[in-house]
Amino acid sequence: MKSEKAHRLELMIGTLLRVGVSLAAAVVAIGAGVHLSVAATKTPSYHVFNGEPPGLTTFPGVIHGVAAHDGRAIMQFGLLLLIATPIARVLFSLVAFLHEKDWLYSVFTFIVLSALGYSLLAR
Secondary structure (H helix, E strand, C coil): CCCHHHHHHHHHHHHHHHHHHHHHHHHHHHHHHHHHHHHCCCCCCCCCCCCCCHHHCCHHHHHHHHHCCCHHHHHHHHHHHHHHHHHHHHHHHHHHHHHCCCHHHHHHHHHHHHHHHHHHHCC
């Protein structure tokens, strides 16, 4: 039988994941609405491929685009929130394991967090 502490931890992690995914979905939906309201007046050219604008490939560029109310940047920010949700879960778990003085799980969780950080930041 699980302890009350472990059950509370699972509930908090579940809430964190639900809130993160819901927030990311809401931000993507808002960005899609903004983008479609602007793009609806433009006729697309299917003869020329336009890739991702360079400003949407970096975090500062996405933030700048969000501040400028660019719909594609807002959607990109929603996707970044979606990516950040499981990272926040691992970080939350690390703090919980450290608080409980569970050193073995703390080390494993730190290794996972390091691998996630490296995979996101390394080029």
